[in-house]
Amino acid sequence: MGRNARFTDDQFLDAALAVLSEQGPQGVTMSAIGRQMGAPIGSLYHRFPSRDHLMARLWLSIVESFQEGFLKALATGDGLSAALHTPRWVREHLNEGKVLLLFRREELMAGQWPKEMKEQATALGQYLADGVSAFVRGHFGRVTAETMRTARFALIDVPYGAVRPHLERDEAPPPIVDRLIEKTYRCIMGGSDEDMERA
């Protein structure tokens, strides 16, 4: 039809991720992305209607990448493996991990979700909620506010808290992090029903 593209969508997203990881959210200007990959601003706007669209796609792709492995582990009923997925995934995807665990979505996008993407964002949140919910039913027998909160703690909050300080220093989480997450998981999720009643 017309001229061949010099850049792919993923190249733009990769460049944005690189700048994000090096400079933080403030540094991710359209011209910085262009500079990073040697592309002019016009090309950026040829592919993405706005900076927010670009950042939203980047964010969604990262969340999706993380959740895929997490939910897969959870679906097998192996909660410990799901809890350990956070440090495992972060080691494989250090830059993505920094984005997901260090930055808030609001930092990346100036406005709300672009409406084309709001649906996908909601869906991702729903998948996560459903996955945890199904796991909780299997593990505790019933889904209550208490059992849900407990599972979220062991599966998400603790791994998040344990990994985060290392990402702040731009380093991969060391092995002890996995041991601490595991010990906590066993203690919180492996307890007897009596423990649950008291908790």
Added chain:
Amino acid sequence: MGRNARFTDDQFLDAALAVLSEQGPQGVTMSAIGRQMGAPIGSLYHRFPSRDHLMARLWLSIVESFQEGFLKALATGDGLSAALHTPRWVREHLNEGKVLLLFRREELMAGQWPKEMKEQATALGQYLADGVSAFVRGHFGRVTAETMRTARFALIDVPYGAVRPHLERDEAPPPIVDRLIEKTYRCIMGGSDEDMERA
């Protein structure tokens, strides 16, 4: 001398905190702070050399407020009380909690620490490190990378991870959060030396 001041320093900081809590870091413009308290921009710059100075003072005062109670608890050797200080303090200081647990320092200040304040910031970090270090020596007998990391996990990372999702929804952490933090603390810090070796 001259005219009496209409506003106190703390009024400016309180106004900034209010805007920060309602609108997030992006919303804290100098004019928004002024609007919040009915003060003109000129008055802001009469008291604070720059927006970064104002935000730095706010941040330091919040960190100081949090650390004071945390280190006091830790100094008595009661690690559990220190671990539970996070949800306790957050309930008493919901807005400050949101700032401390939801936002990064870099979000609040455009540049680096103003040099007048860099020293104070470093000192605060040192107090925390020293306090944890002394506690670890008392609790585990020796200060190693492993014992330090373990203590930080139980004292800081876990409470942080557990409280954060509630602040994201602008709600106080419910009682179950304390129970989860406590159970984890006992499991991680109360274990036998053998457990420590294995961990």
Added chain:
DNA sequence: ATTATATTAGAATGAGTATTCTATTATGTC
């Protein structure tokens, strides 16, 4: 080769906001 069009180019525009600058207004001191 010509044409249509996808894509690259990057200068020009516009909006938002920190900061500066020039008054204006009170209040303590003489």
Added chain:
DNA sequence: GACATAATAGAATACTCATTCTAATATAAT
């Protein structure tokens, strides 16, 4: 009461981007 000055006022300035706009280029199809 007159003066010196601390403080308030807010309009003007300067700067940083996101976004727009107009051209220039390359390639597929004919």
